[in-house]
Amino acid sequence: xxxxxxxxxxxxxxxxxxxxxxxxxxxxxxxxPLIGKSAPEFSLPQLGKDATFAPADLxxxxxxxNVWASWCVSCREEHxxxxxxxSRNLLPIVGLNYKEVRGDxxxxxxxxTPDEEKQLATGRAQQWLAERGDPYTLSVLDLDGRVGIxxxxxxxxETFLIDKAGVIRFKxxxxxxxxxxxxxxxxxxxELNQ
Amino acid sequence: xxxxxxxxxxxxxFAANSANAEEARPLAADPVTEQRLLAITGELRCLVxxxxxxxxxxxxxxNDLREQIRGMIQSGKSDDEIxxxxxxxxxxxxxxxxxxxxxxxxxWGGPLLFFIAGIFGLRHYLxxxxxxxxxxDALSDADKRLAEALLAGEAPVTxxxxxxxxx
Numbered sequence: 322x323x324x325x326x327x328x329x330x331x332x333x334x335x336x337x338x339x340x341x342x343x344x345x346x347x348x349x350x351x352x353x354p355l356i357g358k359s360a361p362e363f364s365l366p367q368l369g370k371d372a373t374f375a376p377a378d379l380x381x382x383x384x385x386x387n388v389w390a391s392w393c394v395s396c397r398e399e400h401x402x403x404x405x406x407x408s409r410n411l412l413p414i415v416g417l418n419y420k421e422v423r424g425d426x427x428x429x430x431x432x433x434t435p436d437e438e439k440q441l442a443t444g445r446a447q448q449w450l451a452e453r454g455d456p457y458t459l460s461v462l463d464l465d466g467r468v469g470i471x472x473x474x475x476x477x478x479e480t481f482l483i484d485k486a487g488v489i490r491f492k493x494x495x496x497x498x499x500x501x502x503x504x505x506x507x508x509x510x511x512e513l514n515q
Numbered sequence: 516x517x518x519x520x521x522x523x524x525x526x527x528x529f530a531a532n533s534a535n536a537e538e539a540r541p542l543a544a545d546p547v548t549e550q551r552l553l554a555i556t557g558e559l560r561c562l563v564x565x566x567x568x569x570x571x572x573x574x575x576x577x578n579d580l581r582e583q584i585r586g587m588i589q590s591g592k593s594d595d596e597i598x599x600x601x602x603x604x605x606x607x608x609x610x611x612x613x614x615x616x617x618x619x620x621x622x623w624g625g626p627l628l629f630f631i632a633g634i635f636g637l638r639h640y641l642x643x644x645x646x647x648x649x650x651x652d653a654l655s656d657a658d659k660r661l662a663e664a665l666l667a668g669e670a671p672v673t674x675x676x677x678x679x680x681x682x
Contacts, residue, residue, distance in 0.1 A: 351562060354606040424575065466579050473604040475562035475576055 407456035416460035
């Protein structure tokens with residue numbers, strides 16, 4: 322066969338292979354630069370309590386930070402998995418309730434006072450947890466989403482696995498699927514707990 | 516009188532319409548801040564609608580980020596500090612102009628590489644063609660006869676049946 326023709330065919334096959342691999346990847350999954358770095362500090366009010374929570378409070382423990390909101394449709398899908406995980410008592414799961422009121426496109430939050438907003442957020446979040454079960458050791462309210470920005474949150478749900486030294490070791494972007502839980506999260510949790 | 520009534524009606528309709536319209540996005544008080552905000556966010560990629568800049572995007576997150584950057588400009592942060600702030604949180608992905616790193620060397624150097632390869636390819640082709648012309652075998656005997664016939668204004672001696680134009 323013509324030598325030149327074979328080369329063109331090989332180049333074409335390589336291009337097809339490259340594009341085929343590209344198609345299997347999810348463009349929404351942007352690797353977080355925070356992995357291997359200390360979890361950003363914050364101090365936020367706890368849901369339904371007169372206390373605050375800071376990541377330093379859980380120093381010495383391996384824990385999960387799960388970003389959720391009641392308006393987040395995918396969170397419903399994930400929630401059952403989280404409740405199941407919580408019932409195994411493996412590690413504390415902290416819920417970061419992200420823009421409970423402001424994230425809801427159907428509501429004009431600019432007309433609310435800060436107190437009204439917090440009250441509304443608390444009510445909505447608590448109702449959601451009452452209906453679907455509460456997997457969280459505690460939840461905190463990130464009303465304006467500033468802590469979300471510090472954690473590089475760009476789509477809810479997102480979940481961070483934080484080790485005993487307060488370093489982020491893993492980030493799940495999107496729903497924690499049973500596969501992701503079994504294959505990535507659980508082995509890593511076991512390893513970090515050693 | 517009629518004209519006045521029409522005008523009132525128009526005004527009333529307009530007022531009703533604008534009440535329904537979306538409120539304008541909040542702008543910082545001074546245009547200098549807004550100008551810098553535009554310049555910075557025009558270089559940054561929105562993470563939600565990935566092919567838009569943060570300046571252009573209407574996504575909630577882009578709005579929040581603009582608000583945050585506006586605050587940072589007002590508190591006197593430099594452009595580099597602001598861009599660093601976003602890169603530490605979202606990664607190089609937010610930059611429309613990725614930095615030169617080991618992993619992006621091919622991205623930056625690729626065009627030059629292809630250009631050099633093209634130059635070599637062109638040289639190779641020209642040298643070979645020149646050699647063919649010098650050797651006098653650029654045209655086959657049949658081609659030569661055909662070319663001479665055409666130059667002389669005659670019909671081709673042996674028209675190629677595979678090249679008859681479609682009727």
